Amino acid sequence: MTRRLGPMAVLVLALSACGGVASASDPASAAGSETITLYTSTTQETVDALLAAFGEAHPDITVEVFRAPTGEINARIAAEQREGAVRGDVLWLSDPLSIQQYDADGLLREWTPTELDAVPEAYRTERFWGTRLLNVVLIHGADIDPAPVGWADLADPAYADSVAIIDPGFAGSAFGALGYFATSDEFGFDFYRDLAANGADQLSAPDEVVTGVAEGRYAAGITIETPAQAAVANGSPIEVVWPEPGAIAIYSPIAVFEDAANAAGAETFVDFILSEAGQTIIGDSGFQPIREGVEGPPPQGEQVAPDWPAIFGQSDELLEEYRSIFGG
Amino acid sequence: MAERAGGPAVGAWILVAGALLLLVVLPLVTLVANALADGAGPLATLASDTAIEAWRHSVLVAAAVTVLAVVGGVVGALVTERTDVRGRTLLRLGMVLPLLVPDFVAGFSWLQAYAPGGLTDDLAGVSLPWLAGPIGVVAVLAAGAVPLVYLVVASGLATRAEPELEQAARASGGGRLVAWRTVTIPLAAPSIAAAAALVMVTSMNAFAIPTLLGTPDGFVTMTTRIYRDLAFAADSEAFSRVLALSVLLAGSTLVVMGLADWLLPRATATRTGAPSSSAAGFRRGSWLPAAPLWLYLAVTTAVPLVAVLLTAVTRGIGLPPVPANWTLDHFGEALSSQFATAIGNTLLLAVLAATGALLLGALVAGLGRRHGGRTLGTAVSASFAVPGTVLAVAVLLAYGGLLRDTLWLVLIAYLAKFWALAHRPIGGAVDLMPSEPMHAARASGAGVTTATRTIMIPMLWSTLAAAWLLVFLFALHEVTMSVLLYGPGSQTMAVLILNLQQLGDPTVTAALAVMLTLLTLLAALPLLARRRLLRRLKWR
Numbered sequence: 001m002t003r004r005l006g007p008m009a010v011l012v013l014a015l016s017a018c019g020g021v022a023s024a025s026d027p028a029s030a031a032g033s034e035t036i037t038l039y040t041s042t043t044q045e046t047v048d049a050l051l052a053a054f055g056e057a058h059p060d061i062t063v064e065v066f067r068a069p070t071g072e073i074n075a076r077i078a079a080e081q082r083e084g085a086v087r088g089d090v091l092w093l094s095d096p097l098s099i100q101q102y103d104a105d106g107l108l109r110e111w112t113p114t115e116l117d118a119v120p121e122a123y124r125t126e127r128f129w130g131t132r133l134l135n136v137v138l139i140h141g142a143d144i145d146p147a148p149v150g151w152a153d154l155a156d157p158a159y160a161d162s163v164a165i166i167d168p169g170f171a172g173s174a175f176g177a178l179g180y181f182a183t184s185d186e187f188g189f190d191f192y193r194d195l196a197a198n199g200a201d202q203l204s205a206p207d208e209v210v211t212g213v214a215e216g217r218y219a220a221g222i223t224i225e226t227p228a229q230a231a232v233a234n235g236s237p238i239e240v241v242w243p244e245p246g247a248i249a250i251y252s253p254i255a256v257f258e259d260a261a262n263a264a265g266a267e268t269f270v271d272f273i274l275s276e277a278g279q280t281i282i283g284d285s286g287f288q289p290i291r292e293g294v295e296g297p298p299p300q301g302e303q304v305a306p307d308w309p310a311i312f313g314q315s316d317e318l319l320e321e322y323r324s325i326f327g328g
Numbered sequence: 329m330a331e332r333a334g335g336p337a338v339g340a341w342i343l344v345a346g347a348l349l350l351l352v353v354l355p356l357v358t359l360v361a362n363a364l365a366d367g368a369g370p371l372a373t374l375a376s377d378t379a380i381e382a383w384r385h386s387v388l389v390a391a392a393v394t395v396l397a398v399v400g401g402v403v404g405a406l407v408t409e410r411t412d413v414r415g416r417t418l419l420r421l422g423m424v425l426p427l428l429v430p431d432f433v434a435g436f437s438w439l440q441a442y443a444p445g446g447l448t449d450d451l452a453g454v455s456l457p458w459l460a461g462p463i464g465v466v467a468v469l470a471a472g473a474v475p476l477v478y479l480v481v482a483s484g485l486a487t488r489a490e491p492e493l494e495q496a497a498r499a500s501g502g503g504r505l506v507a508w509r510t511v512t513i514p515l516a517a518p519s520i521a522a523a524a525a526l527v528m529v530t531s532m533n534a535f536a537i538p539t540l541l542g543t544p545d546g547f548v549t550m551t552t553r554i555y556r557d558l559a560f561a562a563d564s565e566a567f568s569r570v571l572a573l574s575v576l577l578a579g580s581t582l583v584v585m586g587l588a589d590w591l592l593p594r595a596t597a598t599r600t601g602a603p604s605s606s607a608a609g610f611r612r613g614s615w616l617p618a619a620p621l622w623l624y625l626a627v628t629t630a631v632p633l634v635a636v637l638l639t640a641v642t643r644g645i646g647l648p649p650v651p652a653n654w655t656l657d658h659f660g661e662a663l664s665s666q667f668a669t670a671i672g673n674t675l676l677l678a679v680l681a682a683t684g685a686l687l688l689g690a691l692v693a694g695l696g697r698r699h700g701g702r703t704l705g706t707a708v709s710a711s712f713a714v715p716g717t718v719l720a721v722a723v724l725l726a727y728g729g730l731l732r733d734t735l736w737l738v739l740i741a742y743l744a745k746f747w748a749l750a751h752r753p754i755g756g757a758v759d760l761m762p763s764e765p766m767h768a769a770r771a772s773g774a775g776v777t778t779a780t781r782t783i784m785i786p787m788l789w790s791t792l793a794a795a796w797l798l799v800f801l802f803a804l805h806e807v808t809m810s811v812l813l814y815g816p817g818s819q820t821m822a823v824l825i826l827n828l829q830q831l832g833d834p835t836v837t838a839a840l841a842v843m844l845t846l847l848t849l850l851a852a853l854p855l856l857a858r859r860r861l862l863r864r865l866k867w868r
Contacts, residue, residue, distance in 0.1 A: 215445025
């Protein structure tokens with residue numbers, strides 16, 4: 001019998017070693033705690049600060065985070081639907097167009113947040129609510145002369161082959177900006193056609209545009225304000241412009257999944273994000289809070305936005321026409 | 329002995345066969361079954377322009393990288409093993425050291441050094457605009473593959489090719505180059521061919537460098553297409569393409585392996601004389617042949633790594649990397665909550681994968697050539713050739729329903745991939761081990777278990793340690809499979825860095841890259857400090 005012990009001992013050892021994996025990846029197994037899973041495209045720094053405060057307020061709830069660009073979250077949800085059911089509890093994206101597609105598919109839960117009225121009516125529906133505003137702005141290199149002052153300037157031959165824009169298939173903020181430009185009387189899809197004709201490059205993420213302009217690879221670009229201001233604070237040689245006719249204000253919505261395994265915990269989390277405490281943290285992390293009266297970076301000029309409900313349901317057509325211009 | 333060893337050997341055989349079935353065979357069968365069950369979808373995708381383009385790019389990249397890496401590796405091996413170059417030990421170390429830099433860090437570091445807006449652009453106004461594109465992919469992959477060729481060929485030169493024959497050629501009036509061309513290289517041909525096959529397969533399966541340097545330029549290979557379709561596309565057509573391309577990629581790799589096996593020169597030179605040191609010719613202690621190699625190492629490794637370090641410590645993007653702009657803030661920013669989870673996951677996975685692969689590898693090696701052990705050994709070795717991308721898709725399909733988003737899923741893929749990595753050095757050492765001590769122990773009445781414990785394991789100790797470390801290092805670097813398998817809570821360091829890089833902020837990415845590279849170097853110190861360990865790792 002002892003001779004059989006060799007391989008058996010190995011097997012036992014291998015199994016006990018693997019036991020460590022189960023407990024490490026499954027915090028819910030710890031007694032007296034519950035877990036919620038958050039799918040979000042929100043900046044890591046903001047998520048970290050919110051999780052720390054949420055953990056203090058609700059030590060019994062552990063939050064597992066899947067943080068990725070909007071496009072990657074979309075793919076994950078699609079894969080999970082193929083396998084049976086969405087595994088997340090809370091969905092927090094960067095733009096209303098992306099989340100509205102899930103709402104249309106019946107993936108989002110209908111309920112009423114405790115402080116619903118604190119969210120301005122323009123920034124909420126019955127199943128998702130704005131948490132903060134992302135301002136899509138124009139940036140340019142500090143030494144660029146003449147500096148662009150309006151969106152339309154980016155199609156000027158002075159910036160030929162030297163403008164960077166963000167990919168709406170990758171970043172929700174770019175999708176929101178697409179919603180504005182495409183449906184505005186002043187711009188329309190011709191704006192994108194002019195940019196493409198002027199040799200503009202489509203990059204993926206907002207930070208990539210900031211990096212490209214800061215390194216001097218591009219003269220100017222379209223990006224969101226927060227990373228651009230962070231780069232300015234670090235001394236990067238760029239300038240942030242609130243362009244004519246205004247920065248595009250995109251509200252970043254949060255929702256609970258219809259199939260949430262822990263709907264109660266998920267609702268607690270959403271309530272916290274919409275509360276004054278949560279909103280203050282969002283303001284401190286460099287984003288404009290959705291609640292009025294909470295401190296945050298003030299708008300530096302005019303803000304414009306599309307009529308969101310009017311373009312809900314047109315996401316696919318918008319993206320398709322954009323793709324016919326910029327590819328991807 | 330054979331009959332008395334029957335019990336444990338059968339147990340071990342069953343264990344190994346079962347593990348092979350669960351880790352490799354079942355996932356791959358599931359993949360093929362899924363591709364077939366998907367009906368005409370995958371077949372139609374295979375014929376699509378997208379798939380054909382990805383396949384063509386992968387094959388062209390692999391071919392170009394193989395040619396470049398073989399030339400570089402062979403030249404390097406000839407210089408360190410066949411000339412009296414000064415600083416040989418340091419040069420040997422320098423040639424292998426790039427293996428310790430994770431490949432996505434290597435790709436990122438080239439961008440930081442040579443891309444427009446990079447270090448050389450800042451300092452001298454010189455940049456390589458083609459770095460993001462097919463040429464850049466080939467260049468960086470080739471630089472990473474040179475150490476592999478070097479290792480294989482240098483050890484081939486040390487054990488196979490015979491300096492005496494070269495000296496005879498020189499004595500008969502042939503110049504150094506004539507001797508190399510007519511004697512050294514033909515004798516080293518088997519190891520050169522083996523190295524070429526190895527590079528061909530690894531570069532066809534490469535993921536991190538094509539995704540860093542190719543994707544932004546729209547240059548798509550099979551691995552990056554699968555990744556983009558799986559991670560960024562929500563439609564079912566993309567999923568069909570994932571299945572089809574995975575099968576195609578696995579098939580292409582198998583064809584290359586099969587061809588290599590078939591064409592590889594079988595005759596190996598038998599050493600006639602005693603091992604002797606390399607041929608004379610250059611003035612003793614010459615720096616001359618080393619200079620181009622050092623320059624090459626500076627361009628491909630040192631400058632890029634310095635560029636990453638400078639990016640990590642420079643306050644703002646676009647500022648000149650001078651001391652006035654230096655800060656350690658980015659390292660602080662890198663220590664996010666994700667970092668804590670990721671570093672914990674990475675270390676846990678690396679330890680478990682190394683330990684598991686070592687046990688499994690030792691089991692296969694212990695079976696030796698008896699009881700079908702050889703067949704199993706070959707099967708395990710072949711599993712290393714299954715591309716990581718394919719393995720990950722297969723594991724996801726087979727176990728995703730049950731284990732999605734857990735570290736288990738990642739661990740299964742790691743074990744399947746790295747098993748062979750542990751098995752090969754151990755198998756090699758067991759083959760070379762004299763059988764007398766084991767016989768003596770068994771004759772004195774020790775059981776197989778006792779004899780293994782008291783004789784075999786102590787004799788193999790340094791090989792086992794080296795194999796463990798090798799798997800540990802590979803697991804620290806692994807990104808190809810992890811990036812397809814991770815979920816909330818099961819992110820690894822490599823995935824974290826890749827994701828951050830894609831988000832486009834180079835400063836924090838650089839800080840993380842520096843930390844992971846330092847961690848790797850630290851873990852590899854025992855290997856570097858003890859040359860005996862390093863020798864054990866030489867690929868057969």
